[in-house]
Amino acid sequence: MSNSHLFLPSGFIRTPLQNGLGRYIPQLQRITLKFCKSHGGSRGVRDFIESDLMEFAKTNPGTVVYLKPRRHRSPCMVAEYLNGEREYLSCHEFSRDEVHKWLSYMCTRSGIPVMRFRKYQHTDYPTIQGVWNPFTHQAPEINVAEFPHEVLSKPIDHGPTATEQLIEIFKKTQMEDPAK
């Protein structure tokens, strides 16, 4: 229900350097795929490199892809972002599709750490007409009015009272009877 039990930092949604306002700059700077050439846990990564990696590199020309074969080590990927943050993900015993999925996930991140969004929108201009204060919409006549005032002392938009409504109904019935 509440979020206090989460060890996840929270914040408002933001983007580095007003990305998207002028042009969109893909935030993934470089991705390093580290894998073993023979161990079984790296099979998915090796299959991915053989089949889908070239397509990925072609569709993301703004990202440098580094391959680092390391013997006897489990595979992982390290993503570096333009704001200097790094993301590490172990790819041990991933399938080829899983590697592809997580790699495309890294492309969508901006390097801002994962956090709980307090609101899904953010604006730097929260008010256009101005924040309400007690003087908003007050008639200027109150400056020179003598209180108690006929109009200004009453609550605005009061509407007719029940007694007044009954009187109105009675008057209407009076008028509709021309025989009298």
Added chain:
Amino acid sequence: MRSGRVGTSLSGVTAVNAISKRNFKAHWVAPTLRELKRRKVIEEDRNGGQKIFHRSTFLEWNYDAEIFAFSNRLGEKFNDSSLRAALTHKSYIERETARLSDVGVESNLQFQDNEALAQKGGEIMSKFINGYLRAVFTQVPEELIRAMHDFLTSNSTLETVAKHIGLGDLMLCADFPCKTETYVKSFKAVVAALAESSGEEQARVFVQDLVVTQLYGQDVNELWNPVDPVGNLTAILKREGKAEPEFRLIRQSGSSSILAVYYVGVYSDKNFISEGAGESLEVAKEMAAREALKKLFHTEDSMRALPFGRQLKNIQSKIAQLENQPNVQLSEWI
């Protein structure tokens, strides 16, 4: 040496965010790691900060690939030689020649530094920024245009932009961690290299997309305010042929308390211009005059949103035209 010490931690240099799976660690792992961290902190404090390494010292580094990715990331085409020159600093060339001559090798290094490019880039960037500001803020006096331009071309703004497009790893310079001036120079040189490679229109759009967008979220009235708003308002109304401004108290509350508030309205020939609030009558009067000037310059809080990106397609020619035409000065504003 491409390593250094950093006293205060830079953002993201130490943090490595891991998408972790569930792990069960032995009982001795946590205490061991805690002790190692304690000793590491002591060592770092003694040595004056954490040791940081330039990205090029890593095994996985390919400068040509990085440059290729840099231009593609921005969606621009650069001449290879121009871009490399823009990223090379004089300090780097000096250090390399000194190093080679120390070893005894004759140095015929073909490097070109970015001094000239940075100079040119600074000029054309100022030109583009002024053009945009004058085209968008048509009614604003030249003093405020200059204040906005100075904010956009300030070292802190340009350094932020340079860092966030990835120049930190690409620059060839002797200082590490790189100084603010190095970042700013590289960025200006990159703008000049782009103008050389793809033409001035592309460079203009580049500056609009990366530098001018930093104006978003900034209250322009905080960048500059007239020194004597009442006097300025009187002079402007006189020049326009309107009546002298008359200040009247509109609202007041709590006049004998700390939280006193006075609303003063400005009227010209019984026509309401603006109102301002303050904790005393003098402050409220000045605020009212400022609001009146804001209304005249079209820089109120409720002003139109600034156009960016594709919204500038129709006014690019107007922007280019106004690059050399300064707005009216405050002393002559009408």
